[in-house]
Amino acid sequence: MSSHRGPSTFILSVLCFGFAFLYVPILVMMAYSFNDSALATVWGGFSTRWYSALLNNEQIINAALLSLKIAAVSATFATILGTLAGLALTRMRRFRGRFLFTGLIAAPLVMPEVITGLSLLLLFVSLQQLIGWPVSRGATTITIAHITFAMAYIAVIVQARLASMDESLEEAAMDLGGRPMQVTFDITLPLIAPSMISGWLLAFTLSLDDLVIASFTSGAGASTLPMVIFSKIKLGVTPDINALATIIIGTLSLGILIASWIILRSQRKTSAQRQSG
Amino acid sequence: MTAATDKEAPKLPETDFTETPWLDPQAAPFIQIKSLSKEFDDFTAVDSISLDIYQGELFTILGGSGCGKSTLLRMLAGFENPSAGQIIIDGVDISDLPAYDRPVNMMFQSYAVFPHMTVAQNIAYGLKKDRLPNAEINSRVQEMLELVQLQDLAARKPKQLSGGQCQRVALARALIKRPKVLLLDEPLAALDKKLREQTQFELINLQHKLGTTFIVVTHDQEEAMTLSSRVAVMDAGRFVQIGTPLEVYEFPLNRFVADFFGTINLFDATVTSSVQVDSCTHTIEAALDKTGTLVKADCSHQLNQGDIISIGVRPEKLSISQKKPRGKNLTITNGIVEDLAYYGNRSIYRVRSHSGRMIQVSAQNFQRTKELVLEWDDQVYLSWDSSCSVVLPE
Amino acid sequence: MSQANHSIPLGDKLWRWLVISLPYWWLAIFFLAPFAIVFKISFADPVVAQPPFSNFFDFSPGAESWLLATLDNYRFITEDNLYWISYFKSLKIATISTVLCLLLGYPMAYGIAKCQPGTRNILLMLVILPFWTSFLLRVYAWIVMLGKTGAINSLLLKMGLITTPIEMLYTDGAVYLGIVYTYIPFMVLPLYSVLEKMDTNLQDAAADLGARRWQVFFNIILPLSMPGVIAGSMLVFIPALGEFVIPSLLGGIDSLMIGRTLYDEFFINRDWPLASAVATVLLFIIVVPIMLLQSSQKERS
Ligand SMILES: Nc1ncnc2c1ncn2[C@@H]1O[C@H](COP(=O)(O)OP(=O)(O)OP(=O)(O)O)[C@@H](O)[C@H]1O
Ligand SMILES: [Mg+2]
Numbered sequence: 012m013s014s015h016r017g018p019s020t021f022i023l024s025v026l027c028f029g030f031a032f033l034y035v036p037i038l039v040m041m042a043y044s045f046n047d048s049a050l051a052t053v054w055g056g057f058s059t060r061w062y063s064a065l066l067n068n069e070q071i072i073n074a075a076l077l078s079l080k081i082a083a084v085s086a087t088f089a090t091i092l093g094t095l096a097g098l099a100l101t102r103m104r105r106f107r108g109r110f111l112f113t114g115l116i117a118a119p120l121v122m123p124e125v126i127t128g129l130s131l132l133l134l135f136v137s138l139q140q141l142i143g144w145p146v147s148r149g150a151t152t153i154t155i156a157h158i159t160f161a162m163a164y165i166a167v168i169v170q171a172r173l174a175s176m177d178e179s180l181e182e183a184a185m186d187l188g189g190r191p192m193q194v195t196f197d198i199t200l201p202l203i204a205p206s207m208i209s210g211w212l213l214a215f216t217l218s219l220d221d222l223v224i225a226s227f228t229s230g231a232g233a234s235t236l237p238m239v240i241f242s243k244i245k246l247g248v249t250p251d252i253n254a255l256a257t258i259i260i261g262t263l264s265l266g267i268l269i270a271s272w273i274i275l276r277s278q279r280k281t282s283a284q285r286q287s288g
Numbered sequence: 289m290t291a292a293t294d295k296e297a298p299k300l301p302e303t304d305f306t307e308t309p310w311l312d313p314q315a316a317p318f319i320q321i322k323s324l325s326k327e328f329d330d331f332t333a334v335d336s337i338s339l340d341i342y343q344g345e346l347f348t349i350l351g352g353s354g355c356g357k358s359t360l361l362r363m364l365a366g367f368e369n370p371s372a373g374q375i376i377i378d379g380v381d382i383s384d385l386p387a388y389d390r391p392v393n394m395m396f397q398s399y400a401v402f403p404h405m406t407v408a409q410n411i412a413y414g415l416k417k418d419r420l421p422n423a424e425i426n427s428r429v430q431e432m433l434e435l436v437q438l439q440d441l442a443a444r445k446p447k448q449l450s451g452g453q454c455q456r457v458a459l460a461r462a463l464i465k466r467p468k469v470l471l472l473d474e475p476l477a478a479l480d481k482k483l484r485e486q487t488q489f490e491l492i493n494l495q496h497k498l499g500t501t502f503i504v505v506t507h508d509q510e511e512a513m514t515l516s517s518r519v520a521v522m523d524a525g526r527f528v529q530i531g532t533p534l535e536v537y538e539f540p541l542n543r544f545v546a547d548f549f550g551t552i553n554l555f556d557a558t559v560t561s562s563v564q565v566d567s568c569t570h571t572i573e574a575a576l577d578k579t580g581t582l583v584k585a586d587c588s589h590q591l592n593q594g595d596i597i598s599i600g601v602r603p604e605k606l607s608i609s610q611k612k613p614r615g616k617n618l619t620i621t622n623g624i625v626e627d628l629a630y631y632g633n634r635s636i637y638r639v640r641s642h643s644g645r646m647i648q649v650s651a652q653n654f655q656r657t658k659e660l661v662l663e664w665d666d667q668v669y670l671s672w673d674s675s676c677s678v679v680l681p682e
Numbered sequence: 683m684s685q686a687n688h689s690i691p692l693g694d695k696l697w698r699w700l701v702i703s704l705p706y707w708w709l710a711i712f713f714l715a716p717f718a719i720v721f722k723i724s725f726a727d728p729v730v731a732q733p734p735f736s737n738f739f740d741f742s743p744g745a746e747s748w749l750l751a752t753l754d755n756y757r758f759i760t761e762d763n764l765y766w767i768s769y770f771k772s773l774k775i776a777t778i779s780t781v782l783c784l785l786l787g788y789p790m791a792y793g794i795a796k797c798q799p800g801t802r803n804i805l806l807m808l809v810i811l812p813f814w815t816s817f818l819l820r821v822y823a824w825i826v827m828l829g830k831t832g833a834i835n836s837l838l839l840k841m842g843l844i845t846t847p848i849e850m851l852y853t854d855g856a857v858y859l860g861i862v863y864t865y866i867p868f869m870v871l872p873l874y875s876v877l878e879k880m881d882t883n884l885q886d887a888a889a890d891l892g893a894r895r896w897q898v899f900f901n902i903i904l905p906l907s908m909p910g911v912i913a914g915s916m917l918v919f920i921p922a923l924g925e926f927v928i929p930s931l932l933g934g935i936d937s938l939m940i941g942r943t944l945y946d947e948f949f950i951n952r953d954w955p956l957a958s959a960v961a962t963v964l965l966f967i968i969v970v971p972i973m974l975l976q977s978s979q980k981e982r983s
Contacts, residue, residue, distance in 0.1 A: 019895075022796065025789035026805075032786070032863065033812055036823035039833045043826060050831060096705035106702050115709040121972060123924020125941045126961045129948060130716030133958070136733045137719050159712040162705065182367050183400035183458075185387045187414035187465065192697040197413070201404045220817050223926050223945075237818050244822045244931065248829055256819040263815045271807060386690050 037260060044253035061254035068251065071239055078219055078236040081150055085157035086214035090207055092158065093165025093214075097203075098195065100166070101173040102181070116170075119163035128227030131156045135228065148230030156228040157221065161214035168213070172206035173199075216263075308532075309342035310518065316379075318343040318501055319364075319469060324373030326359050333359040335525035336373070346495050346502045350512040350549070351522030357505040358397070360522075361471050364503065365394045378468055388417075393467040397474045399458040401446040407457050408433070408442040414465040432460040435494070452483050459491075463498070472504045476511060488514050509549050513537070521545050543598055543680050552600040552678070553647050557583055559595040571674065574599060579643040583619045585677030598680040603650040605676035608637055608668050617674040623647065625666045635660075639668060717965075724958035725751040735954045755959035764943065765960065769967065772940040775854070775929075776922040779861040783918045784911065786862065787869030791910075792903075794870070795877040806874065813867045821860055821931050828856055828932070856932035857939075861922050868917035876910030877903075916975070923968060940964055 044062070048055030065071060096116055099106070119127065135145055135152050145152055180202070184194040200207070222237040229238065243249050305312035317340035326334040333356040341347050351357050362368045364375060366387030375383045382390050393414070402410050411432050415425045433439045436456040446454060455475065462470055475491065476484045492515060495502050506512055512519050513533040520530045521544075529541045540546035543554060557574035560582070564570050570587045574597060583599050591597065607613060613620060626646070627638035630653075637649040647670060655661065662668060726735040759765045794805045812820060827833045828850040835847040850856060880903065888898045904911075926941035933939070940960065948957040 022789055022793040025786070026793040029786055029790040029866070030805075030808060033808070033866070036827050036863070037812070037815075037820065040819075040823040040826045043833075092705045092708055095701050096709075099702045099705060103698060103702055108706065112702075112706055112709075115706070115713055119713060121920050121968065123921070123926075123941060123964065123968065125924055125926050125944050126720075126965060127713075127716075129944065129957060129961050130720045131712065133719045133723055133954070134712065134716040140733070155712060159709070162708070166705070177398055177400060179396045179398050179400040180402060182365075182387070183394070183396055183461075184402070184413065185367075186365055186392075186394045187461065188388045188417035189413075190388055190417075190691075190697075191694050193417065195697075195701075198402060216814055222818055223941075227948075237816075240818055240822070241927070241931075244818075244825060248826055248832070252819075252822060253826065256816070256822065259819060260815045264811060267811060267814055386694070 040253055041257045041260070044250065044257040046250065046253075049250055061250045062258075065251045065254045065258075070234075071236070071251075071255065074234050074236040074239040077150060077233060081154050081157060081225075081235065082215045082218035085154045085161060085218045086211045088154075088158045089161035089165055089214040090211045093162035093210060094169050094200075094203070094207055096162065096166035097169030097173055098199070100170050102178075102199075116163055116166045119160045120167065122160075124221070124223035125227075127160055128156070128224040131159070131224070132227040147232070148228060149233035152228045152230070153225050153233065153235065156224050157214075157218040160224065161217050164213055164217065165207070165210035168206050168210045169203055172203045176202060307517075309345070310340070315342055317341060318345075318378060319503075320374075320376040321364075322374040322376070324360070324363060324375065325371045326356070326363060326368055327371045332525055334363065334370075337525075337527055339520065339527065339530070341501060341503065343501055344499050345517045346492070346504065346515055348504045348506060348512040348516035348519045349522055350506055350509060350519055352507060352548070355522050356525040357507075357522055358473055361394070361473050361503065361505050364469070365392055365471055366390050391468040392471055393462040393465055393469075394471040395458050395462045395473065395475055397477065399454045399478070401449075401454050401457050401461075403446050406443050406445055407438055407449070410446070410457055411460045411464055413461065418465070428464060432464050435463075436460045451478055451480075452487065455479060455487065459494075463494075463500070467500065469501045469503060472502060474506055475504060477506070477508070484511075491515065512549075519549075521549060523548075537602075538678075540600070540678060540680065543600070546600045546678060546680060550602065551648060552602055553606075554680075555583070555599045555601075555645070556682075557597055557599045559591045559593055559597060561593060562587075562591045564590070572679065576643070579621075579641075581619070581621050581643075583677055584617055584674030585679050586675050587679040591679075596682045598682055600678040600680055601672050601676055602678075603636070603648040606647070606649045606651075606670050606672050608639070608649045608651050608662065608670055610662070610666060610668055612669050613671045615671075615673075618671045619674065619677065620669055620671045621647075622667065622669045625662055625664055625668055628660070628662065628664065630660065635662075637662065637668075639670060641670070720958045720961055723955050724755055724962045725753065726955045726958075727752055727754065728953045728955050733954065734952050755956050756963075758956060759959055759963060764938070765940075765963075768938040768940045768943040769963070771938055772923050772925075773967075775857060775861070775939060776919050776925075779858055779865070779922050780915050780919045782858060782862045783866055783869040784915060787866055787873055787914065788911075790866075791870045791873035791877055794874055795880075802878075806871075809867050809870050809874075817864060818927065820864060821928055824856065824860055824863065824932060825851060828859075851932065852934040852937075854933065854937055857929050857937055860928040860932045861918075861925065864928065865918040865922060868921075869914040872913040872917065873907065873910040876907045880906055912975075916972075920968060920972070924964065 045057050045059065046055055047058035047060065100113065100116065135148055138144060181194050181198050184198045185191070189197060220237065222241050225235045226238055229235065240252060243252055305315060309315040319341040321337060321339040323336045323338050324334060325332065325336050337360065349357050349360065359368060363370050366385060370383060374381060377391060402413070405413070408429055412425050412429045415428060433442055436459055438453065438456055438460065441449065441453060446457070449457065476487055479487060488511060504515055516533055518531060519533055519536050520527045521536060522528065523544055529536055529545045536545060536549050540549060546552045546554070556577040558577065559572055559574045562570050562572040568588055570590055572585055572587050572591050574583050574585065575581070576583060585599055621641050623639040623641035625637055626640045629636045634650055634652050637651065639647045639649060641647055649670060723735050728734055794802055797805060830847045830851065832851065834850065838844045839847065884902055885898055888902050893901065924941045925939060926945050929937045929939040929942045944957050944960045944964070947953050947960060
């Protein structure tokens with residue numbers, strides 16, 4: 012919709028306002044992480060003392076490590092299961108219970124976290140009563156919960172990619188003697204790898220970010236980073252959380268910027284090759 | 289007219305069926321399709337088709353969009369399960385074999401070249417799946433690359449190839465397993481006109497060299513004529529006529545084939561007389577409905593007076609002149625040139641006959657002249673020999 | 683690839699079975715079964731035990747009845763005003779926030795779509811970026827901004843515009859702000875993708891025919907972008923309805939959204955059966971409009 016008529020003044024001012032709205036709070040929060048004073052009202056001069064306080068805070072460090080571990084494991088399993096689900100929905104035309112399957116994939120996306128969390132907790136409690144597993148709730152149960160809701164997102168991403176992919180590529184491979192499983196590994200997976208990677212990243216962030224489901228499914232022992240942050244910020248401003256936020260948001264933004272720069276560059280490269288080739 | 293029709297010289301020695309195995313009563317068909325059907329939900333895409341194809345044929349299936357060509361081919365390849373019927377190749381019933389166990393390979397309409405593999409990897413894929421030793425794979429890939437003249441591009445990715453080059457990769461990839469049958473779904477549709485004509489001949493040469501049986505699907509009748517040993521014209525899931533291009537062009541079985549396979553002028557007519565000439569020729573006379581002009585035609589079977597038929601004449605069989613032609617067995621009518629297109633080697637005229645019907649005429653431009661021989665609005669006579677009239681059932 | 687042939691080797695059948703069954707059973711066990719359990723427990727009695735709900739079946743000899751189901755929880759929900767208020771407040775907050783998101787998000791999406799392609803990608807990136815960073819920390823940023831001693835109050839005090847800090851944090855206003863802030867990308871993205879595809883010629887043609895700018899907007903652009911409006915609204919409304927974090931961090935004690943009520947019922951009162959009943963009702967409130975929307979879309983297409 013690029014018109015020769017550029018955006019009007021009204022639109023421009025809304026844009027400016029919108030982006031200010033999105034970014035000013037984050038920037039202010041980051042700025043305060045360098046404030047020497049513990050009070051937000053007073054600018055006590057530049058200092059990195061909240062960062063060293065953070066590094067000495069074992070609770071936060073442990074929670075962060077636990078969160079990273081859960082995120083990495085659950086994202087990996089969610090990618091595997093979500094990809095399989097996407098394959099089943101787009102490449103296995105008919106099977107019993109397909110209708111229910113479609114619903115099961117879509118449902119976690121619209122389910123309020125409180126309900127997902129509550130229901131999983133009740134499941135774990137019932138399972139424990141019935142078969143004695145899980146013995147206690149903690150990292151494992153959180154991981155299972157995260158796999159469950161993240162795999163739905165990945166299934167949707169993978170499904171969209173597969174639906175737009177020419178199915179005759181896989182048929183050609185099968186025609187040349189590839190067994191269904193070989194075809195999946197030789198052709199399908201390499202071609203949907205970018206979607207799987209972005210799915211993995213999404214699952215990783217969702218897991219890293221999740222408070223509600225983790226609170227429900229975690230036990231006494233395990234506290235993830237969001238749970239620790241939540242219990243701290245419920246009481247109001249705590250400057251070491253500002254420092255933590257600066258580190259997290261800074262790292263993530265940098266990572267995303269680098270990733271998109273790489274993607275952009277490779278796109279340019281292929282289009283340049285195309286023109287010369 | 290074409291390479292294919294050369295094979296169809298009428299006076300072949302009676303014992304030599306090498307070029308026309310379908311005429312040989314003793315020849316065993318290589319591919320047998322027996323009342324094959326495919327239904328999608330309540331829609332019948334392929335309707336009880338039976339067909340025999342012989343070793344080394346270049347068989348073309350021609351039909352309009354959506355008539356079921358691809359579905360038929362996909363059943364042969366094993367991507368669709370037939371609803372009914374059997375497929376036998378080289379004496380083996382393959383109807384129940386999955387695609388990867390069938391001795392056929394397919395070249396896809398979209399080429400389906402694997403985008404993440406180089407040209408050489410694409411071509412080698414089929415052999416890799418057969419777990420052949422690397423040395424053999426390499427030598428056969430090399431051989432194939434030479435066959436389709438892609439030696440220099442072996443290391444390229446498909447993104448860096450042109451459409452014609454992709455087409456050749458797809459062809460090489462499908463041929464490398466030395467399939468008993470190669471299926472080609474609209475192999476040339478994605479190429480531009482010039483390249484398409486050139487590639488047609490390459491395809492024929494390749495087929496001759498390898499002797500593989502080809503089944504080609506196309507919706508382009510010129511392509512079907514150029515390529516095939518035999519053509520099957522398909523409509524709404526059924527075969528309407530099977531024959532050599534010459535047979536189908538000159539002796540169409542009905543109006544659909546006549547119209548679909550080339551251009552034809554069709555007239556409604558009523559039989560006025562029918563005379564038997566010899567055991568298989570009748571000369572009939574019929575009155576064109578609107579004008580009563582008498583048309584003479586040769587027909588293979590007896591017709592009765594009063595039968596309603598269609599008479600068809602191909603545009604190139606008509607002569608056009610300003611003087612009234614004379615001769616035995618000629619049908620003559622007249623009209624006004626309403627439209628003309630000059631193509632250099634020939635011209636196409638659209639003449640409105642005095643009955644108001646448009647008749648298309650294609651005439652060679654024999655003379656070298658500064659001005660057009662015939663102009664718009666010229667009064668002309670059209671004539672054709674009775675042997676050129678095609679009698680079609682109504 | 684739809685083969686149900688008899689001669690398919692066992693290994694290939696196994697692979698097909700694996701692709702379908704693995705995710706299927708995972709979701710059946712960890713997503714579907716839990717809801718059955720929630721539903722079941724919503725008919726149980728709370729007891730002081732571990733776990734804190736009564737058994738559903740009682741097969742002990744001498745029991746009055748083997749089925750111990752009770753509608754008490756649902757009765758309690760309908761009788762106690764707290765739940766009515768929470769449900770109503772959730773609907774109200776979700777609706778108003780969605781409208782606010784639309785009012786801010788539409789012009790933003792429109793503005794981005796009108797920019798040069800290069801600028802467009804950068805702006806889009808800027809809209810998506812916060813989504814990838816921590817949700818919790820972005821909500822926290824507003825605590826830093828709105829608190830009694832927060833950034834805004836201290837700025838206003840310093841400028842002399844106010845003499846006592848304004849109560850901003852722990853109000854409904856803060857909840858609206860927080861929801862709009864966190865969900866605005868979900869509104870902008872679908873709107874942008876619709877607006878970006880829209881044909882400029884249409885607008886030019888309308889302008890040629892003498893339509894004023896706002897007429898062009900209301901007669902052409904807005905109707906054509908309805909799919910984006912609906913998608914964006916659903917993406918904001920549904921999660922906002924069950925939102926827990928924002929009302930509990932930014933809202934006052936009285937900002938009783940249903941997600942928070944459920945959480946408190948569960949963790950603070952430890953009344954699991956009641957929490958399950960609340961969840962069941964919430965599920966219906968969310969699922970019914972989605973199903974209605976889907977069936978209406980199916981009819982249209
Ligand atoms: N999977 C399917 N489900 C339902 N109908 C189908 C399916 N595949 C094909 N059809 C229908 O079967 C008919 C024949 O399709 P087919 O692809 O064989 O046509 P075609 O002759 O190859 O046409 P084209 O020249 O356009 O490629 C079409 O009407 C099509 O709509
Ligand atoms: Mg086709």
